[in-house]
Amino acid sequence: MSVPLSILDLAPISAGSTAQQAIRNTIDLAQHAEDWGYHRYWLAEHHFVSVASSSSITLIGLVAAATSRIRVGSGAVQVGHHTSASIVEAFGTIDALYPGRLDIGLGRSGHRRAQFGTRPEYPKKSHPVVDTVTGRTEIRDGVVVPPPFDPGRITDRSKFIASISALQQEGAQPLEFADQVGEVRALLDGTYRSADGVALHAVPGEGAQIELWLFGSSASESAELAGQLGLPFAAAYHVAPGTALDAVDAYRAAFRPSAELAEPYVVISADVVVAKDDATARRRACTYGHWVHSIRSGAGAADYLDPADATPLTPEQQRLVEDRLATQFVGAPTTVVERLAALQRVTGADELLITSIVHDHEDRLESHRLLAEAWGLRAARAA
Template sequence: MSVPLSILDLAPISEGSSAAAAVRNSIDLARHAEQWGYHRFWLAEHHFASVASSASLTLLGLVAAATERIRVGTGAVQVGQHTSASIVEAFGTVDALHPGRLDLGLGRSGHRRTQYGAATTTAKGGRPVLDAVVGRTQVRDGVVVPPPFDPRRVLDRSKFLASLEALQQPGARSLDFADQVAEISALLDGTYTTSDGVALHAVPGEGIDTELWIFGSSAGESAELAGRLGLPFAAAYHVAPGTALDAVAAYRAAFRPSRVLAAPYVIVSADVVVAADDDTARRHASTYGHWVHNVRSGAGAGEYLDPATAAPLTDDQFRLVEDRLAAQIVGSPATVVERLDALRRVSGADELLVTTITHAHADRLESHRLLAGAWGLRGSLAA
């Protein structure tokens, strides 16, 4: 195929397993991904859930140490829950031993003021208000585009709000996303000064050779900022299939050439499960809806259930997650390649980023191996 393929890993914890096993599985997957020819291996950041990538900056170092060539990065650091200096110093520390291989992906998740996305405003009392979205699922030249998910449908936000409080010091205030991206950029290039005009230098961190990325899922602040700054942009189709294509369009419309990029560069992500045949793949993916439902019920990502023992979703549960199920790309290598290539074609992506969750680690490895071979990645024929 004509574009590189990369991996986004959530370090999922399977039912009956442990966080320690999930970390070991992520390291194992990264080693195989390098062997099979994947371009990047990125780590998501999620907190207070049954995933082991909460300390993505720490896991980044472990993955970099376990590999030799593949680019390693964050997809994305939730900058509202970190200081700019802590992010840059952490990356600088890893870069000291693994120079020139790191991708610093930034996402605005964790910013209290903008946590519900660009379409949201805040009414008195902090209650989120979102313009109602109606419509039916479309298929654009082979790409499933469901109606945008309305976050008011999340059944219970109490754990989410408690998590935001736990992840910041009492009284701490997150910077606006654009301001924090500017701080991080200044710390990296050595031009950072405080509000009082005092110059500070991140050691290690300043001057490292890292790629700075902005993540987004809608035609809002993140897409516009990435375009305006001339940075590469990652559009989260795997999280928001109803708005990711709009995010790509907004990024391109806002793009201004920079010293980093002369033209827009876009990665589009997708949830993928590959197996030898369509039926086996569907069986491996059959508890993905349960996992998404846990998130949208407010409980957070739970342990990934065993398809052999999990009860089917109820009708009400299915309705809460049907957009994500419709957009998940599941099947044989030929089936998945056809749909991924449609996503590449429709989005104009320069690169695709796939994330795969299965109960059995062996099935997740096999999914990525089969996809690498079908996509034609160099080195993908290795065992």
């Protein structure tokens, strides 16, 4: 039986369009996704770039209001930019009207120690299985595992540093990630105490019917913490294909049963473009490299280009994004389903998280619809 499919949305802004239209497109896609049988609809958080999901929790509330069954959540809240109380109270407010449908995904992005330039962390004696001499890509049973991307290749960090300053009060020091996760859990279950021992209760928020998730892209703190706490874990293959599979392994190795889970539960993400045939899908996906390059150059995600107007990437630009191009799932439904099935098989994922970015909204709708049909989501709902 096929595992569930879910959607991760950044509310991308296409060249020639607006943030307002991108938000309308998000609501439209979420409503279609519910009808097509997708399990969850998660929103990413990004700031000062050409995506309209900067206030992701606000957008989660709008999506929840526009749908009736599909689970809605964050993929993920950048906890370095939020207090634990603000996260729980915001989600608790949405849960008060749409109980039992929300997922809080927490990620380390936004923490000072997760800034550009740090190298991936791995458990002792655990490293990506790549050729460290030549940096060659490995193929694991049909799944592409490129060498890990080195954030040190991003030379212009000025916008990132300015963004951190704008998103945090002067002098603010984010908590350690594990401590903030602990605060969120305590606020949800009603056991929170201040540093002085004073009991505080999140209203609304305490007792909310919300699933808590951790997100990660390498075999580092997030993966191990999710396992140790017995929480479900989402691995970002679409962002870090060179290390995401190691994150899954680290999570399972660290897993301890909890009140939330008796066994590990893994979601793994993939960037997907589906069309009626391989050639059409490749044409619609051909500016994905330009978009990734805008991120990795340090400028941040740019407007998503129309394939009809874009010039080819230079060889130097191509080298900066080649791992992401090699691990994008592009093609006709059968082509993409075969590759996604391999990703699920190799990782043992319990669920796949699909993100799809193309210039035209109708093409993005078609991509998700064709995938849902080919994966059998309609049949699963009917059953």
